[in-house]
Amino acid sequence: MKVLYVASEALPFAASGGLADVAGSLPQALRRRKVACRVVMPLYGTISEEMRSSMKFITNIMVPVSWRRQYCGIFEAKAGGVIYYLIDNEYYFKRNTLYGHYDDGERFAFFSRAVLEILPYIDFKPDIIHCNDWQSALVPVYYSTIYGYREGYTGIKTVFTIHNIQYQGKYGNEILGDVFGLGEETTSLLQFGDCLNLMKGGIECANKVTTVSNTYAGEILDPWFSHGLDPILKERSYKLSGILNGIDTINYDPEKDKDIFANYSAKEPEGKKANKAALQEMFNLPVREDVPLMGIVTRLVAHKGLDLIKRIMWDLLSSTDMQLVVLGSGDWEYEAFFKELAAAFPDKVGIRLGFVPDLARKIYAASDMFLMPSKSEPCGLSQMVALRYGSIPIVRETGGLKDTITDSGDGKGNGFTFKSYDAYDMLDAIRRALGAYYDKEYWQTLVVRALKCDNSWGKSAKEYIKLYEELI
Numbered sequence: 001m002k003v004l005y006v007a008s009e010a011l012p013f014a015a016s017g018g019l020a021d022v023a024g025s026l027p028q029a030l031r032r033r034k035v036a037c038r039v040v041m042p043l044y045g046t047i048s049e050e051m052r053s054s055m056k057f058i059t060n061i062m063v064p065v066s067w068r069r070q071y072c073g074i075f076e077a078k079a080g081g082v083i084y085y086l087i088d089n090e091y092y093f094k095r096n097t098l099y100g101h102y103d104d105g106e107r108f109a110f111f112s113r114a115v116l117e118i119l120p121y122i123d124f125k126p127d128i129i130h131c132n133d134w135q136s137a138l139v140p141v142y143y144s145t146i147y148g149y150r151e152g153y154t155g156i157k158t159v160f161t162i163h164n165i166q167y168q169g170k171y172g173n174e175i176l177g178d179v180f181g182l183g184e185e186t187t188s189l190l191q192f193g194d195c196l197n198l199m200k201g202g203i204e205c206a207n208k209v210t211t212v213s214n215t216y217a218g219e220i221l222d223p224w225f226s227h228g229l230d231p232i233l234k235e236r237s238y239k240l241s242g243i244l245n246g247i248d249t250i251n252y253d254p255e256k257d258k259d260i261f262a263n264y265s266a267k268e269p270e271g272k273k274a275n276k277a278a279l280q281e282m283f284n285l286p287v288r289e290d291v292p293l294m295g296i297v298t299r300l301v302a303h304k305g306l307d308l309i310k311r312i313m314w315d316l317l318s319s320t321d322m323q324l325v326v327l328g329s330g331d332w333e334y335e336a337f338f339k340e341l342a343a344a345f346p347d348k349v350g351i352r353l354g355f356v357p358d359l360a361r362k363i364y365a366a367s368d369m370f371l372m373p374s375k376s377e378p379c380g381l382s383q384m385v386a387l388r389y390g391s392i393p394i395v396r397e398t399g400g401l402k403d404t405i406t407d408s409g410d411g412k413g414n415g416f417t418f419k420s421y422d423a424y425d426m427l428d429a430i431r432r433a434l435g436a437y438y439d440k441e442y443w444q445t446l447v448v449r450a451l452k453c454d455n456s457w458g459k460s461a462k463e464y465i466k467l468y469e470e471l472i
Contacts, residue, residue, distance in 0.1 A: 137198040372393060
């Protein structure tokens with residue numbers, strides 16, 4: 001079986017979010033299960049010269065973008081045993097950021113056409129083309145309307161994965177022909193409301209549609225979660241399923257991780273205490289083993305539950321012997337809030353604005369508990385990484401958080417959960433976690449249970465393989 005995995009970002013080359021983690025690790029997991037999986041992505045200007053120097057130039061072609069014909073260089077690289085094809089066009093991709101440009105619609109229309117145009121030149125005809133999010137949603141559209149009946153292209157099936165339905169790729173109707181190069185007869189595939197919606201086109205044209213957790217697959221049929229696309233998803237529910245993401249357990253391994261202060265494992269968990277003491281010292285907090293340390297690593301935006309935290313954290317810190325370490329950046333409102341907390345509680349709160357990957361790992365390894373009260377979370381990787389490092393998650397039951405974290409009140413769970421998007425329901429879960437921390441035998445059992453949780457890509461890769469086999 002041959003799978004071409006299409007992503008607008010992938011580790012180790014370029015990343016801005018969770019898609020890069022998935023595109024960097026799922027193809028490796030598929031390859032370990034004898035699936036010939038290769039990845040195609042843009043050659044961004046942010047990719048380092050060191051990485052570029054190891055790439056092999058294959059050829060260059062011209063790719064149609066409506067009435068234009070644009071240069072497309074094809075480069076090949078290898079990472080983790082997986083072959084990557086990188087699409088080169090400096091006009092579209094030599095920029096300081098991956099997204100957020102005025103011409104993103106044209107940039108990723110070019111990329112989507114290029115994915116199909118390069119097939120005769122890479123000696124790899126896939127059985128499955130697996131696309132991700134709106135940036136590659138036009139691939140199934142182009143395949144079904146332009147390429148599907150061409151010689152050398154017949155028989156390919158397409159899969160489209162929604163990582164976050166909030167970002168849909170919406171553009172004015174006037175660019176259907178002039179930018180996307182599609183005829184008026186295709187309007188019904190893309191048009192939704194008063195605009196063109198690329199995600200809608202991917203849902204309409206792909207043979208299968210997946211999301212990144214089973215719970216999220218059900219949630220996006222609800223208008224509260226769907227950002228308007230629930231009518232289309234309900235019509236196409238026969239091809240919708242949810243497959244939970246995994247994490248790279250080789251990359252995230254407390255027993256071997258060089259970025260944390262001390263290594264440890266489920267068999268020898270004592271090293272976690274050394275991490276806690278070192279992080280407390282780094283953030284100028286009192287070095288105390290007896291006080292619970294809570295970690296937060298997140299984008300500081302409302303839908304991550306920051307409005308709930310803002311509502312109760314001041315009173316919680318005032319009344320509770322605990323410590324809090326925060327890493328993230330985002331909305332000014334929440335950055336200012338955590339600065340004020342750190343100033344008011346210098347012996348209890350440490351904050352670092354921005355995102356520092358090695359510091360994130362140190363927080364996972366050092367914290368006793370990890371707070372993640374998201375309003376919505378399609379899958380979430382942070383809670384799985386927290387488990388991997390023995391930091392007990394406190395989460396809201398939504399999306400992938402619900403699918404990976406179960407409340408330990410039954411003596412079998414791996415965290416603490418709450419259902420309603422309510423600050424005081426969250427506070428109850430936090431207080432239960434803080435209370436459990438002082439039962440040392442119970443807490444140590446919970447930490448070891450977390451360390452033993454298996455959130456690797458193995459199970460998910462098997463589910464994707466089953467999906468691919470059903471299609472072909």
